[in-house]
Amino acid sequence: xxxxxxxxxxxxxxxxxxxxxDIISRFEKKGFFLKAMKLIQVERSxxxxxxxxxxxxxxxxxxxxxxxxxxxxxxxxxxxGVVATGRKIIGATNPAQSExxxxxxxxxxxxxxNVIHGSDAVESxxxxxxxxxxDGVTEWRSSVHPWIYEN
Ligand SMILES: Nc1ncnc2c1ncn2[C@@H]1O[C@H](COP(=O)(O)OP(=O)(O)OP(=O)(O)O)[C@@H](O)[C@H]1O
Numbered sequence: 495x496x497x498x499x500x501x502x503x504x505x506x507x508x509x510x511x512x513x514x515x516d517i518i519s520r521f522e523k524k525g526f527f528l529k530a531m532k533l534i535q536v537e538r539s540x541x542x543x544x545x546x547x548x549x550x551x552x553x554x555x556x557x558x559x560x561x562x563x564x565x566x567x568x569x570x571x572x573x574x575g576v577v578a579t580g581r582k583i584i585g586a587t588n589p590a591q592s593e594x595x596x597x598x599x600x601x602x603x604x605x606x607x608n609v610i611h612g613s614d615a616v617e618s619x620x621x622x623x624x625x626x627x628x629d630g631v632t633e634w635r636s637s638v639h640p641w642i643y644e645n
Contacts, residue, residue, distance in 0.1 A: 497528065499570055499631070500577045501613045502584075506564035508609040509533070513601055514567055517610060518584055520597065525642040526573035530623075530631040535565045552576060556606060568626045574588035574643065577619055580612045 504517055522528070536544075541561040548554050571580065585596025589608055592599035602609045613619035623631070 496576065497572065498576050498616065498619075499572050499623060500580045501611075501626060502569045502571055502580060503611040503626075504567040504568055504569075505607075505609055505611060507560075507602070507607045508563050509567060511601075513609060516601075516606045517597060518569075521571050521580070524573075524579070524583065526571045526576050526580075527634075527636050527639075528569060529572050530570040530627050530633075531567065532627075533567050536562060546620065553606065560606060560609050563602065564593055570623055570627060570631045571625075577613055577616050581614065584610050584612045592621075 502517075502521070504514055508514065508517065526633075535639070540560060541558045542549070545554065545557055545561070550555065551557075583597060585592030585598035587598075587608065588605040589598045589602040590605075592602075594600060597610050598608050613622050
């Protein structure tokens with residue numbers, strides 16, 4: 495059974511622009527399973543912690559302002575290869591380079607308003623899931639699992 499997990503966050507622009515349903519639908523239709531989800535407006539200190547790896551970047555202050563500017567949808571998705579495939583579904587960081595058919599390729603223009611975050615590695619996914627969902631995620635098995643996964 496596929497146990498890989500990734501952390502996905504719909505950023506404030508994605509929430510404000512009504513893209514939540516479309517984004518969730520893309521992950522569901524691919525064959526990934528939702529394990530946790532909440533709509534939450536985070537504190538500055540929490541956003542700084544989430545993006546601590548980028549604290550020396552010139553855009554760090556603007557990035558934190560953007561993330562705390564409204565509610566975000568934080569989610570955990572499960573499935574075979576969900577970290578790498580999730581990044582492909584999302585598309586390149588800069589929407590100018592994101593392929594059509596990806597979330598960023600279809601829905602946004604600016605790197606500073608790029609709608610969605612996805613973990614970049616299994617290890618960072620584990621760290622981000624622990625930060626955003628300290629009480630853990632919901633264990634359940636979809637009844638359609640055998641129609642998507644051979645084992
Ligand atoms: N040059 C930039 N100017 C403004 N914002 C930027 C710039 N580069 C990155 N960002 C913002 O910081 C976020 C994190 O940058 P990172 O390089 O980790 O990209 P990413 O891993 O594709 O994005 P994310 O972590 O949000 O999935 C980007 O998604 C974007 O919102």
